[in-house]
Amino acid sequence: MLVKEALCRQAKSGDVDTLYELIKGYAEKGIMLPRSKDVLLRQIDTFVIAEIDGEIVGCGSLTRLGLDLVEIRSLGISEGYKGCGIGSKLVEQLIQQAKEQRIPKIMALTYEVRFFERNGFSVVDKEIFPEKVWTDCVNCPKQHACDEIAVLRYI
Template identity: 70%
Template structure:
C-alpha cells in the first residue's frame, strides 16, 4: 500500500487561483476576509500551501504586524480534507517561518479556538494588538462588532 504525503511549501504565483477559490469559499461563509487575485499576487510570498498528490488542499499566510509580532491569516483547508492534521502542519510551517525571521510572537484572530489551543496558542484580549487594530481592523466590515477571538503563541 502506498502512503500519501502532504507537502507544505511556500506558495508560488501558479497557486493564486487555487488560493483565491479556497479563501473565497471561507469568505462566502463569513468566517474569513476575502482576498482578490491581485492582492494574492502581491502577497504570495507570505503564503504557504498544503499539497496532496499535486492538489492544493490548504493554505495559510504569515503577515508581519510589528518588530516582534506576526499574524496567521487566511488559514483554511478544503472541506473534504479537514480532520487530517493538515491545518496543524500548515501552522507548524508558519511557526518555523516566524522563527527563521526571529519573530517572538505569533497571533491569529479566529473562530477555531480549540484548534489553535491544540497547537500551543492561548486566548488573549485582542486589544493587546494595536498593530492589528490600526492596520487591518479599521478596514474590516465587522470592526464595530468583531466576534473573532485573539490567540497568541510566544515562540
Template identity: 70%
Template sequence: MVVTCRRATEQDVDSLYVIIQGYAEQGIMLPRSKEVLTSQIDTFVVAEDEERLIGCGSLTRLGQDLVEIRSLGVVDGYKGKGIGKAIVNRLVQEAGEQGIPKVMALTYEVSFFEKNGFTVVPKEIFPEKVWRDCIHCKKQHCCDEIAVLKRLD
C-alpha cells in the same frame, strides 16, 4: 495520502483564491482578490497532496516582534487530517527563523489553535492589528473573532 507543505508560487493564485473565497462567502475569512494574492504570494504556505492544493495560510508581519497567521484554510474533505496543523507549524517555524517571538491569529476555531500551543488573549493587546486591518473591516465594532497568541521566546 502524502501531504507536503511548501511556499506558494504565482501558479497557486487561482487555487488560493478558490479556497479563501469559499471561507469568505461563509463570513469566516476576509476575501482576497487575485491581485492581492499575487502581490502577497511570498507570505503564503500551501499544503498539497499528490494531485492538488488542499490548504493554505499566510504570515503577515504586524510589527518588529509580531506576525499574524491569516487566510488559514483547508479544502472540504481534508479537514481533521492534520493539514491545518502542518500549515500552522510551518508558519510558526518561519516566524522563528525570522526571529519574531510572537505569532497571533484572530479565529473562530479557538480549540484548534489551543491544541497547537496558542492561548486566548484580549484583542486589545494588538494595536498593530487594530490600526492596520480592523479599521477597514465591516465587523470592526462587533467583532466576534477570538485573539490567540503563541510566544516563541
C-alpha cells in the same frame, strides 16, 4: 477517509487561482476576509500551501504586524480534508518561518479556538494588538461587532 500525507511548500504565482477560490469559500461564509487575486499575487511570498498528489488542499499566510509580532492569516483547508492534521502542519510551517525571522510572537484571530490551543496558542484580549486593529480591523465590516477570538503563541 484515508488521506495521504500532505506536503507543505511556499506558494508561487501559479497557485493564485486556487488560493483565491479556497479563501473565497471561507469569505462567503463570513469566516475569513476576502483576498483579491491581485493582493494574493502581491503577497504570494507570505503564503504556504499544503498539497496532496499535486492538489492544493490548504493554505495559510504569515503577515508581519510589528518588529516582534506576526499574524497567521487565511488559514483554510479544502472540504473533505478537514480534521486530517493539515491545518496543524501549515501552522507548524508558519511558526518555523517566524522562528527563522526571529519574531517571538504569533497571533491569529479565529473562530477555531480549540484548534489553535492544540497548537500551543492561548486566548488573549484582542485589544493588546493595536498593530492589527489599525492595519486591518479599521477596514473590516465586523469592526464594531467583532466576534473573532484572539490567540497568541510565544516562540
